[in-house]
Amino acid sequence: MEVTINLNGTPETHDVEPRLLLVHFIREKAGLRGTHWGCDTSNCGTCVVWLDGKPVKSCTVLAAMADGREVRTVEGLEQGGQLDPVQQGFMECHGLQCGFCTPGMLMTARALLDRNPDPSEPEIREAISGQLCRCTGYENIVRSVRWAAEKEATEAEEVTA
Known part of the structure; x- marks a missing residue:
């Protein structure tokens, strides 16, 4: 299936399997390596990103669930060359x-x-x-x-x- 996610303000469209986790979409499809993948069970919190402005553990969200939505990763904290x-x-x-x-x-x-x-x-x-x-x-x-x-x-x- 085709999924488009507005990732740090930039649309990212990729063909994915329906079972692909958001953390893998971010890392493997979009190539953003700042979001880490630690456990797949939502215990560690290393994969936290914002989905429509709210923190979520991206190892428990399917990429398909984020289709058409806003995702902000750690790479999106820095703005205009200035660290957050x-x-x-x-x-x-x-x-x-x-x-x-x-x-x-x-x-x-x-x-x-x-x-x-x-x-x-x-x-x-x-x-x-x-x-x-x-x-x-x-x-x-x-x-x-x-x-x-x-x-x-x-x-x-x-x-x-």
Whole structure:
């Protein structure tokens, strides 16, 4: 079957088997390797992307279910040559080690900050609770998200001043 997905603002059309998972469409058909595939059971969260603006684990969504819809991947966070504050936060606060879980963490953190620009530590931990990181104790990940929230608040204040 033919599937067209608006992937980070660009239509991607490919012939796929009806059983193809969205994560495989993104990686194998569209050639975007930022979305990682970790478990196929929705346990790890490395494959989180946005489907019509909402975070989903792309290993549990069929590509056919995304036909005609908007999908944003970690590659879509950077805009106009500028890293998203969440990406900057992960760099500044060492929010990654091996980097495998990072794309899913970034997408989840961005979604959190979009709906709650000033989350508390418990709110951050709850938001990323569906993401497994086998390398860290989550401390630097939480710091990275707080850094991004504070950066965005500072930038917003500068704009209104």
